[in-house]
Amino acid sequence: MVHRVCIVAMDQVIPYDLTLAYEVFGRLRDDRGKPFYDVRVCAEAARVDAGAFGLVVPFGLEVLTRARTVIVPGIENPLAPRSKTILRALQRAHRRGARIASICSGAFVLAEAGLLDGRRATTHWLCADHLASRYPQVKVDPNVLYVDEGEIVTSAGASAGMDMCLHLVRRDLGQAVATHAARLAVAPVNREGGQAQFIRRDPPRSSGSLAPHLEWIAAHLAKPLTVARMATQAGMSERSFARHFREQIGTTPMQWLLNARIRRAQELLESSTAYVDQIAAACGFQSSVTFRSSFRRIAGVSPADYRRRFNDAQTSDAPGLKGSVLGAAVGAA
Known part of the structure; x- marks a missing residue:
């Protein structure tokens, strides 16, 4: 129905x-x-x-x-x-x-x-x-x-x-x-419920915008990113980067990064046949235990349950890095 x-x-x-x-x-x-x-x-x-x-x-x-x-x-x-x-x-x-x-x-x-x-x-x-x-x-x-x-x-x-x-x-x-x-x-898909309703000022329309840096982060989710690494890539100090991030995005850099990694993991669970541990690594989680805990907290279910619901193949125990999306993620690391 x-x-x-x-x-x-x-x-x-x-x-x-x-x-x-x-x-x-x-x-x-x-x-x-x-x-x-x-x-x-x-x-x-x-x-x-x-x-x-x-x-x-x-x-x-x-x-x-x-x-x-x-x-x-x-x-x-x-x-x-x-x-x-x-x-x-x-x-x-x-x-x-x-x-x-x-x-x-x-x-x-x-x-x-x-x-x-x-x-x-x-x-x-x-x-x-x-x-x-x-x-x-x-x-x-x-x-x-x-x-x-x-x-x-x-x-x-x-x-x-x-x-x-x-x-x-x-x-x-x-x-x-x-x-x-x-x-x-034509709307953003990654705004989480916990983000602030409004920001303190309009995002700058010049080089101060974080938009290109968010794209860079999203393309490097498998890397061991820290606030220091993200700030360096953006050409800012850690303090300035964190402040600009809060003002423009409405959340912290690490919280945004965590949510982006979980969303990427959801995509891979839906479309690939890789082990959950492989998906965790491809999304930048150093520990599969941490990944499973974070995934359950944000998505509301375990990775395995999520896959059973949204992956028609339901192949959570299938071996190998199958699927171009996951292969690309691993290759980007």
Whole structure:
């Protein structure tokens, strides 16, 4: 059965939040052209006020009964009263086991439904204080792009909603499909949920940009990289490099490097037949124990379980460095 994603449109919905979710999930197809997701926009009434224009919504809330994922986009006034009918529909979907996710101020709707009680959550930094004061039972983190609590996922505004949707695709279909989804959206695929919502200043548009250095790091993941090595390559002191990295990327160099290595490992687990230990080495991990621990912490499952889920061949014990991607990674070392 195709994974049904239902996007709930409410009056005052932020159109960008709704459409980005539809675009991410709705455009993905397998090799035969079959959609990975059955995406449906639903509402309590057929017409929804979206501010500058109105929406004619094709489905009612009854489609939530078969939803595996429910997306709640942001709303213009998060403190306005919400429909009890919508709140009850979200509660029923959650009890049936659907994954519920919010974008931006949509977190207020989840909180009003009681779905965030006792959970860590985020929203747009401008309204994070309001969420925390209005719902003190929610553990609000205003400094991250998104928070994945398993069955409940919340994100900050605008582009962070894209990051969260790509993260959900990665959970469902693996890194390769998530990378393809990012390319379709012309969006970065490596922004992790723990990155800062905003940076202290705009990245320089001159030689001060770290973009070419990030490309260099990504091309040398198998090497024993340190902050000192990366800083030298960028022509900076360690302190200056770390400061520029935090300002432009929103995280530390080593955390970005670790996440990049795990993403590369996911790609190799999906596409190659090499031993897990070989993949660990090809991605720059000096210890397979460290690799397995880091992989489980970031990906949520062991490397072997990840391969069983996303590699059709399911050949986790196959010998040899097979597959051009892995061979290239080893050769780059």
